[in-house]
Amino acid sequence: MSKKVVEVKSLKVGKYVIIDDEPSKIMNISTSSPGKHGSAKARIEAIGIFDNQKRSIVKPVDAKIEIPIIDKRTAQVLAIMGDDVQLMDLETYETFETPIPEDLKDKIAEGSEVEYITTMGKNKLMRVK
Template sequence: MSKKVVEVKTLKVGKYVILDGEASKIKSIQTSSPGKHGAAKARVEAVGIFDNQKRSLVKPVDAKCDVPIIDKRVAQVLALMGKEVQLMDIESYETFELPIPDELKDDIVEGVEVDYIEALGKQKIMRVK
């Protein structure tokens, strides 16, 4: 579980945040100005990386939140097995299986290299090189 703690005001669109225990990519951030007795608040809208669910977060801008440490890696396709694919990491030579994303099923063939990400103990194929 690799994550770090940052303040809400340091978050940017396109970066990642942990919402409801899931790593999510930030789609929009709105901040409201402080009131007479309150602090400025931020509303963060994000979409889960692994489950594509929309999530939102409303907190004061000086509050803390968790940010996942995303590990982007390259792997080579060893074998196609129905809806899954067997991959070998280029650096560590570790082999593992991942489901094939619907948008990439036509592009993935044996021997091709793919980019995948690893966050919070989960992995997902992102694109074909």
């Protein structure tokens, strides 16, 4: 279980939300005032963590929405294989492969420590320590 349900009004810019089954980082939230017969609506604009796609969704502020549970971890680089890197988690010692982001291609080296996030069965490199 890597997600939980919260109310839309509790979301903040910089936090994460699930839109179209993709965990996304919230870039902007704008709310409209309630009308004569309706409730206030929130427009959430976010960018996907793994695919960098812009997404937006409009929901009533008292509606429920899913947010991903994101786990930040550290790992050691075992091998660099083209556009992918093989990592070993420093807590569980499990090894896995993940793609290297463009901004980290020149900074990453074998034997160095990196921070990565894992959510909904996917991993992403965030920074080199």
